[in-house]
Amino acid sequence: MRNHRRNALLLTLSTAAVAATLSGAPVAGAQEGAGLRWKPCVRENGPAGQECAELSVPVDYRRADKGRTTLAVSRVRSDRPAARRGTLLVIPGGPGGSGVRRLADKGRALAQELRGAYDIVALDPRGVGGSEKARCGIAESDRDLVHLRPWPGKDGETGENAERARRVADACARDGGALVRSMSTANEVRDIERFRQALGVEKLSAWGTSYGTYVAARYAQEFPGRTDRFVLDSNGDPDPARVAHGWSANMSRALEDRFPDFARWAADPARGELRLARRPEDVRPMFLALADALDRRPEPTTTEGVPLTGNRLRQALQQTLHGDEFEGLARMIGAAREPGHKPVLPPYLAHPLPDEDATVAVATICNDVRWPRSVRSYARDVAADRARYPLTAGMPAGIVPCAFWKGGRDDKPVRITADGPENILMIQNLRDPATPYFGALKMREALGRRARLVTVDSGGHGVYLGNGNACGDRAVTRYLTTGERPARDAYCAAGR
Template identity: 65%
Template sequence: MGSGEPLNHPCPMTTYAHRTLLLALSVATVATTVTAAAPVARADAPGTNGPALTWRPCAEPGGLSGQECARLPVPLDYRDPDGPQIGLAVTRVRSERPAARRGTLLVIPGGPGGSGVRMLATKGPALRKAMAGAYDLVSFDPRGVGGSTRAGCELDPADRHLVTLRSWPGPDGEIGGNAARSRRIAEACRRHGGAVLRSFTTVNEARDIDRLRRALGEEKLSAWAHSYGTYVGAVYAQKYPRHTDRWVLDSSGDPDPARVGRGWLANTATGADDRFPDFAAWAADPARESEGLRLARRPADVRPLFLALAAKLDREPKGSSTPGVPLTGNRLRQALQDALESDGLFAEVARLIQQAQDPAAEPVLPDTLAGPLPDQDAAATMATVCNDVRWPASVPAHRRAVAADRARHPLTAGMPVNITPCGFWQAPAEPPTRITADGPSNILMVQNRRDPNTPYFGALKMRRSLGDRARLLTLEHGGHGAYLANGPVCGDRTVTAFLTTGRRPQKDTRCAD
């Protein structure tokens, strides 16, 4: 999830560098209604209704022109609002057409572990063009991420690799090593993370957003929330409904308060199965011949090829171009999970498969698999989901779950239901937020049908929880992240129209490539 995408959430543990790579008009037409078309009223002048923000230019060469940055103080513990403060890195790009400006659009990053500052820098040009001056664009680094106050666990480097932070079972499905590592990681975070690490929760992120709203002097915010950020956005809309304007939830997970984090991870087993046929069709396409990346003559042959290769690497890991880091079956499986997020990543994993098959080739590992995450990044990806809700810790129960899941979903080999450090974490400080239908009807959900990280069936549970507050736009497409990323043009147009004009489908609808 550079800051990593998460251990146990809708964007499981891929780096933000991959997020930046996820960057055909449909004949579908949808009936629309207008919601909140008038300009949004501002609160008092910025800083008078919340902490003052001191903005400075921070645009990078070749980046988003006019980008500014500031630091927002927030309470370490909202039960003691005047007590110790920590700082959040925030960023904005002002509307280039003040006469057209109607408010502030908040970009809520995925993760836990995703950087909103980076997301705005990379997605900002396309978003600014789409919004045509309707908003100031604002985002932030959540607690523990990027330029915000951070915390670490002093984990051993071997425990910070993606395939060890993620609980991939042993080659025979054994999880004893996962359980020992998970306990070791949780104990290290308890010893070294302190109050700062314990403050990394979804509800605190929602509170921080409201503090940012007040610092901006806005009565209401509009938002584009991505992946795990959709849960943050839903929690904010639940706790602060009168401060929401036009709310977009892009690639949502199941909001069941008993299973947040754990359920998201478990659902990725089905998500990988749903998405893999897209990769198989691509890898068997004759067009791959000229690229040297065709893996099979028929799409149906790609899956058994991949599974057999992963099993062989379980038995006989192959040396890679990274000294001391071999290509194992689990590293290959993790590479596939990362690549399923976007068609643009298919070539990377196909090339790795080719190198693994060639006795004379030395596999080149993706950057995400070649070394350990920085300690603070590893801590950030775990802490929020572990702090949000209690996870089960029974090793025998996890062993049974892993055995069943390996049989049902061999692509993910039992990892999505395996034991994690959350099973040995401290008890949550407060219960998770239940998402309900109470609140204004101003939410548009957008969802790819074949999303490997936030599968469609999980998004349907978010849709049911929100009731008449939301409309769902289903995109007959594959990949994670829909708006301005992996979705078809008809989806982009519908989301843009909602944010800029207030027109929203009258009922749940869909569009195709």
């Protein structure tokens, strides 16, 4: 669930023990806060007054004396101290999203909406952004997004994917070290609690997006007394036995639900030279036929040595449908259909991911839960998914390094429940291709009386301050600034 290249991938300690280890008395929190040495770090187009610091946390909270790692943290203090009512944590998507970068990107809009009600803070999770880096030494070819994501080969072959997944898992086991083994949602939650202590505040409010909704929900489950007002934006199914495995599987149907928005756009006569078909119903068979042709005969692109394959086209579709800017995809399709024209690849398709980005994404999803181990079962699942949802060609059911993962998984999965304060507002697009609405309903069901859900009749991934729906933005802003939630689950019409 943010930066496109990172977005491209989807307790041995009891809760009481974790709380005892991390919560601390207010005085201890204030003392830790004195250790945060803030310095200016204003970014171009970012909010005025942004500051950054470093936070030291244990690599392993069970063995806090066995090593530490450093996290980059950031804040933008309220410019209206008399109006300030608390501290709002921005939790990015991913796994692998940078909280510091997201604060820079959204800080101005947040500050304008919230009118000084909060100090706004964020942290970079382990291995991300300004935090201590971790690398598995994954081969460059294996970091190509259409390889790191398990797109099947021509006609649905999965053998090469299995070999690649094993190589990545072996690289992380060999070269990743303790930091890679520590990357998990459980430790991100613990790091957030340590950050709260370091800030010297009694409670946190939060705005979590995409994968960040799961992080926020787990924090609210494990530290309910430390939560103020929580917003969960673009939610996944929190099934504790599946987590990222389930999120990936859901993408097949999710993309099918979103595709008609693109089809209507692409068949609109107003598109001129970008129009791809005469009728919306013609766009889907055209796309599938083109992807199949590119599987068999890739086209050269403006990036030397990187042709447009069927899987690169499918990945471009999936990535594009996260937002509403369809022109680049339409131009790519048009060039691929026109003899003598070379398609232009976006950066996330033209170049491999950096090793640290690939490492964080893979390690977190593999350390969180156990994935199926049978190579044959993945092959069967891919064939079935491919037949049912041709647009994604079986990729969401494909084999990933988690099938061969070694180490990690020191924490039992946490079930999200209705136990805790009634202080959560969920917001969700109806046609989200990454965290689909039917998955968000599972989060809504799990939270029960604790939550209200605002449904927005829109496509794309990310709602608050992201898709231009004023009704949805008002609902979130009202809750964060006044504490007022809808009396019951609510609906925002398109364009309102």
